[in-house]
Amino acid sequence: MSGRLTVHDPRGYAPKVEAKRLAQSVDTLDGRSLYLVDGRFNGTGPFMEEVQAWLGHHMPSVNTRLIRWREPFDDDPEASEEIRANGAAAILGVGI
Amino acid sequence: MQQFARLAASATRVRGVPRLRSAFVPGTLAGRTRDELRAFVEGDDPVSGRPFMEGVVAQLTTPLDGDDAQELTFERETPRLLEPDTEEHLGRLFEENRWTDFLPIVLPSEARVEAMLAGTSRAPDEVVGELKPTDYREPWQFTVEKVAVNAVMAGARPEYLPVILAVASAGVTARSSSTSSIAGGLVVNGPIRNEIGMNSGTGALGPYNHANAAIGRAYGLLSQNLQGGSVPGETFVGSLGNNFTYGNFTFAENEEASPWEPLHVQHGFGRNDSAVTPMWPIWNYVVTWGVRPTWREKLLEMLAAHDPGGGIFLIVDPSAARIFAEREGFPTKESLGQWIVENTTMRAGVWWDHHTTELYLRPLADQGIEPWATRANTDPDERFRKFEPGGVEIAVVGGETNNAFAVASGRYWKTVSVDEWR
Numbered sequence: 189m190s191g192r193l194t195v196h197d198p199r200g201y202a203p204k205v206e207a208k209r210l211a212q213s214v215d216t217l218d219g220r221s222l223y224l225v226d227g228r229f230n231g232t233g234p235f236m237e238e239v240q241a242w243l244g245h246h247m248p249s250v251n252t253r254l255i256r257w258r259e260p261f262d263d264d265p266e267a268s269e270e271i272r273a274n275g276a277a278a279i280l281g282v283g284i
Numbered sequence: 285m286q287q288f289a290r291l292a293a294s295a296t297r298v299r300g301v302p303r304l305r306s307a308f309v310p311g312t313l314a315g316r317t318r319d320e321l322r323a324f325v326e327g328d329d330p331v332s333g334r335p336f337m338e339g340v341v342a343q344l345t346t347p348l349d350g351d352d353a354q355e356l357t358f359e360r361e362t363p364r365l366l367e368p369d370t371e372e373h374l375g376r377l378f379e380e381n382r383w384t385d386f387l388p389i390v391l392p393s394e395a396r397v398e399a400m401l402a403g404t405s406r407a408p409d410e411v412v413g414e415l416k417p418t419d420y421r422e423p424w425q426f427t428v429e430k431v432a433v434n435a436v437m438a439g440a441r442p443e444y445l446p447v448i449l450a451v452a453s454a455g456v457t458a459r460s461s462s463t464s465s466i467a468g469g470l471v472v473n474g475p476i477r478n479e480i481g482m483n484s485g486t487g488a489l490g491p492y493n494h495a496n497a498a499i500g501r502a503y504g505l506l507s508q509n510l511q512g513g514s515v516p517g518e519t520f521v522g523s524l525g526n527n528f529t530y531g532n533f534t535f536a537e538n539e540e541a542s543p544w545e546p547l548h549v550q551h552g553f554g555r556n557d558s559a560v561t562p563m564w565p566i567w568n569y570v571v572t573w574g575v576r577p578t579w580r581e582k583l584l585e586m587l588a589a590h591d592p593g594g595g596i597f598l599i600v601d602p603s604a605a606r607i608f609a610e611r612e613g614f615p616t617k618e619s620l621g622q623w624i625v626e627n628t629t630m631r632a633g634v635w636w637d638h639h640t641t642e643l644y645l646r647p648l649a650d651q652g653i654e655p656w657a658t659r660a661n662t663d664p665d666e667r668f669r670k671f672e673p674g675g676v677e678i679a680v681v682g683g684e685t686n687n688a689f690a691v692a693s694g695r696y697w698k699t700v701s702v703d704e705w706r
Contacts, residue, residue: 192368196392196433198383199362200415200426200510207355208300213347222344228647230639231313231321238321242337259647261419277344283313284288284463 213277218249220276225267228260232283239279285310287517289331294518298422303351305343307336314639364429365394382515384437385504385530392436400432403445404705408432413453415511417461417519426452426510434509438502443480444495447472447560448502449705452510456562456697458532459507459514464639465522466565468503469533469597469694471679473548474558476702482536486683489535489599500534526567533566533692535681541602542680543609544617551699558702563597563677563694571690575607580627586691587628592670593640595695596624601682604689621676628671633664 214220224240226233233256240252253275258264271278285308296304308331309324316324329336366374374391378384390396401408408429416423431452435445451470458468472482483493491497508514539546539555548559570586572579590596598620600608614620635641636659649660662668677696682688 191370193371193374193391193393194368195366195374196394196397196429197363197366198378198392198430198433198437198505198509200424200430200512201362202298202360202424202512203422204359205298205300205357205422207357209355210301210305210348210352213343213345216345217341228643230642231316234316234318235309235313235321235324238318238325239337239340241322242325246337247341256650258651260643279340279344 211277217247217277219251221251221253221274223271223275223278224252224254225271225278225280226254226256227280227282228257229283232281235283236279236281239281285330287521290517291521295420297356300356302354302356305352307332307339307343309336378437382513383505383509385501385508387530389437389505390439392433396436397429397432400436400440400442400445401429403432403442404428404449406449406705412449413455415452415455415457415507417457417459417511417514421461421512421519424510424512426506430510431506434506435498435502438498438505439494440498440502441480441494444499444502446558446702446705447476447480447499448506450560450700450702451499451503451562452506453705454560454562454698454700456564457507457511458503458529458564459511459520460565461514461520461522462565463521463523464565464567465524465526466567467526467528467532468507469528469563469566469692470500470503470535471547471561471563472499472534472536472558472702473539473546473561473699474553474702475556476558477536477539484536484538484540484681486685488538488681488683489533491531496534496536497531500531503532503534504529528566528569533563533694535679537679538602538681541605541684543602543606543615544678544680547677547679548699550617551696553699553701559699560702561699562697563595563692564697565594565693565695566597567591567594567693569690569692571688574687575604575612575689579612583624583689583691584628587624587670588630590691590693591640592630592635592638593644594693596671596676597692597694598624598676598678598689599682599692600678600680600689601684601687602680603682603684604687605680607687617678621678622673624676625669625671625673628669629667630670631664632659632662632666632668635668635670636660636664 224236226236310330406428410428414423435448460466480495482495513519553559608614645656649656
């Protein structure tokens, strides 16, 4: 008896992680459309309105548009498409 | 906020992005006043230390570099066996890796797991299902053998394995990552209850029976280990935690003493079928003693304590159940559930000001889905039903030492056959 045990690993099997790339940054926000996305998690909407107000006061040359994600736990393809088509950049707000 | 930064980094990495451009404010947002939110926007990011909005703008306008520009593809291997070591070292390893609930475990040696597998006819390498700690995390897969490993750790006996496999196959985690601190719940029905000696009588929800205790604990351990962890700041952010997570509210229904149909029969199984029903989320539990003349008012007060979006799980001692059925005019569980639905009301303004209604039902209202769309347009001072038809489940359990009944949170998800896992 060596006093050593062989035991099983209790963990499950993770899926393969497939690479995704971040969107490129923009050189400036001046005169560009910036989407402010309410991710719908607790309290995000009013917070993003305050972000919009800050940008309006401090960076008035930025065109901001506040939109709501369809629901908080999944992608919103229509909103994503709108951002891709009309926006230079986006901020996704996730409250809690 | 450091733990949310860690959470964001963890969630981002398993989506194939090495680093997310993110910024944080120093507190949670729910229920904040406009002045508080404005102060967050105008204040500093507690993670980076720089002004919040300065950081946001810089992250949008600074070119991607280093990890930002990388893509990440990788696979994570889970070995079948660990390197041999002493019992003491392995016990410490399991704790350090957060594979336990910090109570002593039975180490899953090859011999013990092999003995556990004798409890089912299924092949060890058969895939049972998938689990994940929350909707946005990646699902992990697991086999019969991996479930058996966690059953051994929980102290289960081989004859419990069909119940534990059925629970695992349901795909309802008992280790949700939710900030709201969720436990699972399990109701076992049918002949298996007596075959494995589960307790549906006195103290059934307490530590007075091996099968109840081990199956409930196994549900927790298998959830955390088979879904990819339940690690604070990465795959768990429950602010308060939840003491029910040790045993996961696990009991057998007292079918023999109940005047009503068993839970699994209500959901399409035969009385001679064995089945298990996860009830989720178990947040809280309120109890009263005796079906007294004012029981209706008491029950409504108990129901008032519960979140409107979480479902209601009524737990009734058999002696109380018979009084409800024979004296109070509720011949079925459904009739008592319907009384609860019809009589529990809430002011619309309060109903919409809840964590769960805001998160899960407001989006449906915005998409025009009824009845939520109509409810969203209701005057805030108007009252409407707090719970939906079908949102109340009832189980009979207990030893008839008190005409007790209790209200727990918990929604019905599915009832799963145990017999298929024998």
